[in-house]
Amino acid sequence: MQKPAPLGMGLGLRPIYYPDILEGKPNVDWFEIISENYMVPGGRPLAMLDKIRADYPIVMHGVSMSIGSTAPLDMDYLTKLKALAERVEPQWVSDHLCWTGVHGVNLHDLMPIPYTEEAVAHVAGRIGRVQDFLGRRIAIENVSSYVTFESSEMDEWTFVQEIAERADCWLLLDVNNIFVSGFNHDFRGSEFLHSIRPERVVQMHLAGHSDCDTHKIDTHDQPICEDVFVLYAEACRHFGPVSTMIERDDNFPPFAELMAELDRAREIAAAVEIEAAA
Ligand SMILES: [Fe+2]
Secondary structure (H helix, E strand, O other), rough: OOHHHHEEEEEOOOHHHHHHHHHHOOOOEEEEEEHHHHHHOOOOOOOHHHHHHHHOOOEOOOOOOOOOOOOOOOHHHHHHHHHHHHOOOOOOEEEOOOOEEOOOEEEEEEEEEOOOOOHHHHHHHHHHHHHHHOOOOOOEEEEOOOOOOOOOOOOOHHHHHHHHHHHHOOEEEEEHHHHHHHHHHHOOOOHHHOOHHHHHHHEEEEEEEEEEOOEEEEEOOOOOOHHHHHHHHHHHHHHHEEEEEEEEEOOOOHHHHHHHHHHHHHHHHHHHHHHHHH
């Protein structure tokens, strides 16, 4: 199992930053797109993407696969996803370890799954079918959660690792999601990280969240906090060089501020590499 080579430090491609990217040609190693935003027949989004694709590697990240649902796989969605992947030729395609709807209702949210053996088998089987259909191995991301299930039989990290092995898929680890869920459910992020096999991890997400005293919410509208940078350094030590990017989805700062955050992540990863080589 050969992991794709690390891409370096990337950003989530958001329309508000198209001019900064197209005119400034910033020192970003790659961009991640939200797949659904480009699953359209034509127009501005695809025209912008084609231009940016000419200069930067692209990774596709979806929010609608609903891999954890008990509803049948949405073959119309997967057909459009496959067509986009054929056009974009991304380094890889990812989605979330969650469900987003059932019985024809789309909740437009990333809902958690009970951590049971039954769910491992169910989700791993679905990932296998998606991978067969797309003709490529996909990456699955851990989500933030705000509830736990009485029926859960294992820790989240055991669940995530088990599914990756059973489905033979990649993992996209969201360091902020680990931190947020760790606070909400009282576990240590480092325990999560150290339970995941490095050979499965192709990508990491960094993002900001909102602090509500009793719980934290994964809002992607704040700068990355110090605790998440500390956890990121620990992840770099455990996983080695992994493609990393920042997700910012609201309360958009000037592009230079996002670049400063990306430089901070770059410095952390570089310092860990020097530490490992010493
Ligand atoms: Fe994420």
